[in-house]
Amino acid sequence: MLKPGISDVQGQVVERSLPALGWENVSGVRVGKHLEFEIEGSSVESIREQVEQMCERFLANTVIEGFRVDIDA
Amino acid sequence: MLKPGISDVQGQVVERSLPALGWENVSGVRVGKHLEFEIEGSSVESIREQVEQMCERFLANTVIEGFRVDIDA
Numbered sequence: 001m002l003k004p005g006i007s008d009v010q011g012q013v014v015e016r017s018l019p020a021l022g023w024e025n026v027s028g029v030r031v032g033k034h035l036e037f038e039i040e041g042s043s044v045e046s047i048r049e050q051v052e053q054m055c056e057r058f059l060a061n062t063v064i065e066g067f068r069v070d071i072d073a
Numbered sequence: 074m075l076k077p078g079i080s081d082v083q084g085q086v087v088e089r090s091l092p093a094l095g096w097e098n099v100s101g102v103r104v105g106k107h108l109e110f111e112i113e114g115s116s117v118e119s120i121r122e123q124v125e126q127m128c129e130r131f132l133a134n135t136v137i138e139g140f141r142v143d144i145d146a
Contacts, residue, residue, distance in 0.1 A: 001107065001109065011108075011110075014108070014132070015110070017131070018127070018131075021127075021130065021131055023123065023127060025112055025113040025114060025123075026110050026111070026112050026127075027110065027111050027112075028109075028110050028111045029108065029109070029110040030108070030109045030110070031106060031107070031108050032106070032107045032108075032109075033104060033105070033106065033107060034074065034104070034105045034106060034107035035084075035087070035102060035103070035104050035105075036074065036101075036102070036103045036105075037084075037088070037099050037100065037101050037102040037103070038099070038100050038101045039098055039099050039100075040098040041098060050096065050098075054091070054094075054096060054099075057094070058090070058091075058094055059087070
């Protein structure tokens with residue numbers, strides 16, 4: 001997801017399209033990426049640490065993007 | 074998120090890149106879109122129904138994509 005303050009053009013396009021479809025009560029649309037995968041590891045803590053490294057070094061552009069890690073153990 | 078059985082090329086590219094970066098324990102990578110927004114309504118039920126309609130009619134291509142709705146009330 002783009003960080004707060006970074007203009008989200010894709011979200012703006014979605015938001016401007018909604019009233020014409022009858023939905024006038026939606027604001028603040030932000031569009032980001034969602035990744036799911038399986039990962040093997042010995043503990044939730046070590047897996048979380050690895051996934052955060054994967055996001056910081058490869059999956060996210062941390063200059064403009066934030067990320068959140070959810071783990072289903 | 075693409076439905077199971079629909080080939081996810083973007084996810085495959087990510088998955089094939091991971092071992093070269095030292096992460097060999099990741100499989101089944103799937104890449105989808107994530108949208109966040111504020112929405113005004115009188116009940117969680119009516120909001121969920123509206124968002125499901127928005128996904129089915131506009132935000133998702135339900136031929137190939139599934140979707141999940143999470144509400145922070």
